[in-house]
Amino acid sequence: MPTPARLHVAHALHGVFGEGERVPDIWDRDLGEDAHLAQALLGHCLRRWGRLQAWVKPNLKDPSRGVPLGTQVALAMGLAQLAWLPGVSDHAAVNESVLLAADRELGFPPHKGLVNALLRRAAKDRAALAAQLEALPASLDRSPAVEQALRMALAPHGAADQLEALWARLQQPPRPAFRVLKGESPEGLVPDLEVPSALRMAEGGSFPRPWLESGAGMVQDRTSQALLAYAWNRPVARILDACAAPGGKTTALARRHPGAEITALEAHPRRAARLRLTLQQREVEAEVIQADAAEWLERTEEAFDLILVDAPCSGSGTLQKHPEWPWLAHDELPRLTGLQRRLLTAAADRLAPRGLLIYAVCSWLPEEAEAHREWLAEARPDLRPATVWPAGLGVESGTAPTARFQPHPLRWEGEGFQAFALTWG
Numbered sequence: 001m002p003t004p005a006r007l008h009v010a011h012a013l014h015g016v017f018g019e020g021e022r023v024p025d026i027w028d029r030d031l032g033e034d035a036h037l038a039q040a041l042l043g044h045c046l047r048r049w050g051r052l053q054a055w056v057k058p059n060l061k062d063p064s065r066g067v068p069l070g071t072q073v074a075l076a077m078g079l080a081q082l083a084w085l086p087g088v089s090d091h092a093a094v095n096e097s098v099l100l101a102a103d104r105e106l107g108f109p110p111h112k113g114l115v116n117a118l119l120r121r122a123a124k125d126r127a128a129l130a131a132q133l134e135a136l137p138a139s140l141d142r143s144p145a146v147e148q149a150l151r152m153a154l155a156p157h158g159a160a161d162q163l164e165a166l167w168a169r170l171q172q173p174p175r176p177a178f179r180v181l182k183g184e185s186p187e188g189l190v191p192d193l194e195v196p197s198a199l200r201m202a203e204g205g206s207f208p209r210p211w212l213e214s215g216a217g218m219v220q221d222r223t224s225q226a227l228l229a230y231a232w233n234r235p236v237a238r239i240l241d242a243c244a245a246p247g248g249k250t251t252a253l254a255r256r257h258p259g260a261e262i263t264a265l266e267a268h269p270r271r272a273a274r275l276r277l278t279l280q281q282r283e284v285e286a287e288v289i290q291a292d293a294a295e296w297l298e299r300t301e302e303a304f305d306l307i308l309v310d311a312p313c314s315g316s317g318t319l320q321k322h323p324e325w326p327w328l329a330h331d332e333l334p335r336l337t338g339l340q341r342r343l344l345t346a347a348a349d350r351l352a353p354r355g356l357l358i359y360a361v362c363s364w365l366p367e368e369a370e371a372h373r374e375w376l377a378e379a380r381p382d383l384r385p386a387t388v389w390p391a392g393l394g395v396e397s398g399t400a401p402t403a404r405f406q407p408h409p410l411r412w413e414g415e416g417f418q419a420f421a422l423t424w425g
């Protein structure tokens with residue numbers, strides 16, 4: 001039997017390429033020490049999937065015949081270990097992959113011999129294998145959906161010619177950022193010079209698991225932290241977080257506006273239960289309501305001084321953290337953009353005079369934010385842009401604060417986001 005780490009990676013790859021599923025955030029929870037190997041291996045396989053398959057093809061007896069997914073997975077995992085994981089021995093990389101190929105569920109037993117022969121040959125010169133893989137065109141690892149997302153990320157900044165540079169940046173595993181919830185920041189974390197609330201791991205520092213488990217801090221991408229560093233000094237007594245799970249932004253809103261009454265909505269029952277628990281553990285006082293936010297907003301008569309719509313979206317801006325994104329079907333976009341517009345309209349109707357509405361998506365696609373902003377400017381001329389973010393984070397040039405938040409994907413490290421802020425009265 002292959003080791004649990006490799007079985008986890010094989011399952012995750014089958015989930016992505018067989019079922020079209022995202023890799024769950026905690027897919028490696030039970031792996032302990034081996035989580036590191038599993039994360040690295042899965043990352044290499046997903047980030048280089050196109051090149052790995054292209055390398056295999058000419059090495060097959062009949063390249064015109066399709067290769068079963070079980071064989072593709074076993075070979076990709078074996079090649080990735082040989083090429084990019086020098087700590088894994090030749091023997092482990094080859095034999096574990098042969099075992100995977102022999103597995104009836106995850107492999108394709110008739111190709112056991114083929115996997116063995118190809119990997120043994122590749123293991124003879126691992127540096128040459130790595131060089132051959134790197135020499136294949138990077139575009140093999142990009143689906144049409146990812147090409148489009150990259151173009152859309154660069155277009156507002158007039159940087160269309162930087163696509164390869166952006167892709168290269170997104171191939172690096174993301175560096176985590178943290179936020180203090182209680183007490184002082186722990187040793188090994190240093191302040192992020194651009195985002196006041198954010199901490200980064202010091203050079204050579206280790207992941208602060210005990211500190212996170214103690215509840216004194218949380219992981220939050222620095223783009224989300226910058227988004228929530230809006231400048232707003234009007235009174236905020238009532239806050240609505242319309243799409244709240246898993247609760248990172250609800251927590252930050254509670255810290256920013258102590259004493260405000262917070263309502264947190266979440267449509268998905270399990271995510272709502274999780275949100276309730278997380279907020280309790282973090283001692284965040286908020287009323288959690290499991291509901292479709294658009295429906296809830298359409299029937300409530302309450303008004304809020306601050307509304308955050310962190311809308312469900314394609315997640316194109318998260319493809320550094322989710323290297324499976326390029327390989328998933330993105331046929332949900334029309335449903336998502338319809339829902340986003342409904343959420344935004346319903347939220348705008350419940351904004352108190354002189355209140356602040358922030359609409360955000362972790363996506364670069366203009367149809368998920370910019371199109372809604374333009375549409376709303378026509379449909380609701382009473383809503384005005386609220387210039388709440390410092391210059392440099394928006395698409396407008398100059399030194400004045402901006403009402404649009406869309407950090408430059410090459411000059412800013414972190415997830416890709418688009419947001420805009422509105423007020424009225």
Ligand SMILES: C[S@@+](CC[C@H](N)C(=O)[O-])C[C@H]1O[C@@H](n2cnc3c(N)ncnc32)[C@H](O)[C@@H]1O
Pocket residue numbers: 242243244245246247248249250265266267268271291292293294310311312313339
């Ligand atoms: C981008 S995530 C929110 C992340 C969250 N704001 C945070 O920072 O931790 C979007 C959330 O909206 C939820 N959602 C999707 N459709 C919804 C709807 N119609 N009403 C309310 N929540 C919805 C999803 O289940 C998901 O948890």
